[in-house]
Amino acid sequence: MKTIPNSPLEPSARSKWFAGIAVISYAIVSLIPLVWIFMTSFRTPQDAIAYPPKVVTEQSLIGYVNLFTTRSRVSAEELAALPPATTWYEGLVREQQMILAGPSRFVDRYTNSLLIGFGSTLLSVVLGTLAAYAFSRFRVPGKDDLLFFILSTRMMPPIAIAIPIYLMFRNVGLNDTHVGLILLYTVVNLSLSVWLLKGFMDEIPREYEEAAMVDGYTRWQAFLKVVLPQAATGIATTAIFCLIFAWNEYAFALLLTSGTAQTSPPFIPTIIGEGGLDWPAMAAGTTLFLLPVLLFTVLLRKHLLRGVTFGAIRK
Amino acid sequence: MKNPLFGRQGLSDRALAWLFVGPTIVLLLAFNIFPLLWTIYLSLTNYRANRPNADTLWVGISNYQRVLNDPAIWENMQATAHFLVSSIALQLLLGFGLALLLNRRFRSHSFWSTAILLPMMLAPAVVGTFWKYFFEPQYGIFNYIVNFFGGPGTFTMLGDTQLSPWAIVLVDTWMWTPYVMLLLLAGLRSIPPYLYEAAEIDRASAWTKFWRITLPMVMPFIILALLFRTIENFKMFDLVDQLTNGGPGSVTELASIHLKREAFEKWRTGYASALAIIMFVSIYGLSLVAVRFLEKVKQR
Numbered sequence: 001m002k003t004i005p006n007s008p009l010e011p012s013a014r015s016k017w018f019a020g021i022a023v024i025s026y027a028i029v030s031l032i033p034l035v036w037i038f039m040t041s042f043r044t045p046q047d048a049i050a051y052p053p054k055v056v057t058e059q060s061l062i063g064y065v066n067l068f069t070t071r072s073r074v075s076a077e078e079l080a081a082l083p084p085a086t087t088w089y090e091g092l093v094r095e096q097q098m099i100l101a102g103p104s105r106f107v108d109r110y111t112n113s114l115l116i117g118f119g120s121t122l123l124s125v126v127l128g129t130l131a132a133y134a135f136s137r138f139r140v141p142g143k144d145d146l147l148f149f150i151l152s153t154r155m156m157p158p159i160a161i162a163i164p165i166y167l168m169f170r171n172v173g174l175n176d177t178h179v180g181l182i183l184l185y186t187v188v189n190l191s192l193s194v195w196l197l198k199g200f201m202d203e204i205p206r207e208y209e210e211a212a213m214v215d216g217y218t219r220w221q222a223f224l225k226v227v228l229p230q231a232a233t234g235i236a237t238t239a240i241f242c243l244i245f246a247w248n249e250y251a252f253a254l255l256l257t258s259g260t261a262q263t264s265p266p267f268i269p270t271i272i273g274e275g276g277l278d279w280p281a282m283a284a285g286t287t288l289f290l291l292p293v294l295l296f297t298v299l300l301r302k303h304l305l306r307g308v309t310f311g312a313i314r315k
Numbered sequence: 316m317k318n319p320l321f322g323r324q325g326l327s328d329r330a331l332a333w334l335f336v337g338p339t340i341v342l343l344l345a346f347n348i349f350p351l352l353w354t355i356y357l358s359l360t361n362y363r364a365n366r367p368n369a370d371t372l373w374v375g376i377s378n379y380q381r382v383l384n385d386p387a388i389w390e391n392m393q394a395t396a397h398f399l400v401s402s403i404a405l406q407l408l409l410g411f412g413l414a415l416l417l418n419r420r421f422r423s424h425s426f427w428s429t430a431i432l433l434p435m436m437l438a439p440a441v442v443g444t445f446w447k448y449f450f451e452p453q454y455g456i457f458n459y460i461v462n463f464f465g466g467p468g469t470f471t472m473l474g475d476t477q478l479s480p481w482a483i484v485l486v487d488t489w490m491w492t493p494y495v496m497l498l499l500l501a502g503l504r505s506i507p508p509y510l511y512e513a514a515e516i517d518r519a520s521a522w523t524k525f526w527r528i529t530l531p532m533v534m535p536f537i538i539l540a541l542l543f544r545t546i547e548n549f550k551m552f553d554l555v556d557q558l559t560n561g562g563p564g565s566v567t568e569l570a571s572i573h574l575k576r577e578a579f580e581k582w583r584t585g586y587a588s589a590l591a592i593i594m595f596v597s598i599y600g601l602s603l604v605a606v607r608f609l610e611k612v613k614q615r
Contacts, residue, residue, distance in 0.1 A: 157549075259491055
């Protein structure tokens with residue numbers, strides 16, 4: 001809505017002031033949980049369960065050390081008999097009356113999340129770009145029905161199709177494999193990718209490719225050299241949405257993986273269980289897991305609306 | 316050589332269209348339609364996924380009869396209905412309020428709207444995990460804040476049959492109010508200013524402008540938000556699985572959680588498949604309406 005200063009449509013300074021205060025208060029309250037988790041990741045286990053909760057505490061990397069390691073408890077005499085700790089993190093482990101037992105599985109799970117996230121994103125964006133271009137430019141028989149069918153697959157409850165997928169994967173040996181989850185996430189993301197990219201493709205004037213084809217390009221060349229560069233923003237936006245979905249997915253990962261291919265979302269809750277309630281380690285894992293999504297959300301802010309409405313609402 | 320698929324310009328458009336759309340359709344058929352058909356088949360048998368070698372008997376629609384006659388299902392449906400109605404009502408109220416305020420375009424409004432949007436992009440399962448920490452009865456920050464403002468002293472959000480249905484409503488509202496706000500803000504911004512200018516000339520009150528212009532014009536967006544939130548929360552699994560896992564007892568056992576327990580803990584595959592099909596049909600009906608509204612909103 002464009003308004004000129006002093007027009008009757010421009011909200012008064014007082015009403016703006018009130019709106020600002022109300023919105024900023026909501027934003028601050030709603031961000032407390034995220035800030036609190038971030039702060040907890042740098043606390044000692046004792047401070048994390050202090051009551052009343054402490055805002056200013058001693059800063060410690062115990063949470064991160066515990067996140068990346070496994071430890072075993074030893075008696076005070078055994079601890080005293082050990083040679084002095086050689087690294088700073090070994091020192092932090094010893095302070096908790098424990099010795100280092102080895103690395104934890106966090107890095108594996110994080111790597112799985114990255115592999116499966118990027119693998120499925122690449123596939124669904126490539127397939128989605130091709131399909132979106134065809135739907136945008138060519139006469140595809142039954143186009144509207146096909147597009148509706150594609151979108152409707154997004155609405156399926158994951159738990160409902162998890163039963164046959166589980167049996168299917170068990171029969172062909174895809175349970176707990178990277179390939180299995182990559183394929184599955186690719187398919188779940190295809191609906192979003194086709195719809196979003198079709199919206200972006202529709203905005204590129206046909207005249208560009210037509211001009212290129214008059215100059216002797218084939219349709220394929222025109223697609224590669226004219227349309228794709230024009231669609232770059234759209235493709236990047238779509239890719240980030242697909243990546244975030246795959247990164248966040250929990251239901252399939254929980255039911256279809258148990259070890260080798262397990263991603264972070266089903267793993268992070270298990271951190272709390274190991275050796276009592278280790279809240280700083282959980283908070284450290286959560287912080288490392290959420291930070292990339294927060295950064296991408298800020299990058300995407302102009303396109304969020306478009307993404308969550310499958311490209312239907314553009315502004 | 317004359318090949319009908321090759322014109323002077325390489326592959327014909329028709330062939331390219333199929334080549335481009337084909338892989339997507341094949342994958343969706345393999346991972347969505349085929350599993351769906353398989354679920355229908357399983358729902359008519361007594362198959363158990365933990366005993367793959369046992370004889371599978373055809374049992375007709377008896378699984379469906381058992382689902383619909385199961386008193387536990389009606390309890391789950393009540394839990395689901397409570398969750399749906401409360402969380403979506405709160406989200407619509409808060410989201411609409413925030414959208415109206417943000418639409419006044421105070422200084423720095425776009426920065427704060429981005430800040431408000433952050434929670435909706437996070438992984439629901441991980442959100443459920445860290446809220447458990449805030450709800451800890453001994454030292455949780457949520458309990459501390461409630462007691463700071465005169466709360467009842469000791470209370471256990473996740474362990475109390477009265478409170479835990481509200482715990483999931485609260486966390487879902489925290490996460491998804493931004494989504495409703497985003498949609499409704501788009502609705503508010505799509506209202507052509509001349510409507511307000513005309514009302515101004517007629518000396519309409521702010522109240523009249525809201526009821527006669529703002530609300531009717533935003534209505535399609537409200538309905539769209541309502542439908543999408545209903546579909547998503549009907550499917551709700553991740554957040555509640557982590558936060559309460561259906562408990563205590565089964566007071567927060569939503570349809571999806573019940574389905575997971577039947578299918579992957581009790582391994583009653585046939586029964587769970589019948590429940591899955593019933594859920595799918597309900598959600599599919601809602602999504603048909605949702606897509607209609609998406610098309611309607613798109614015209615603006």
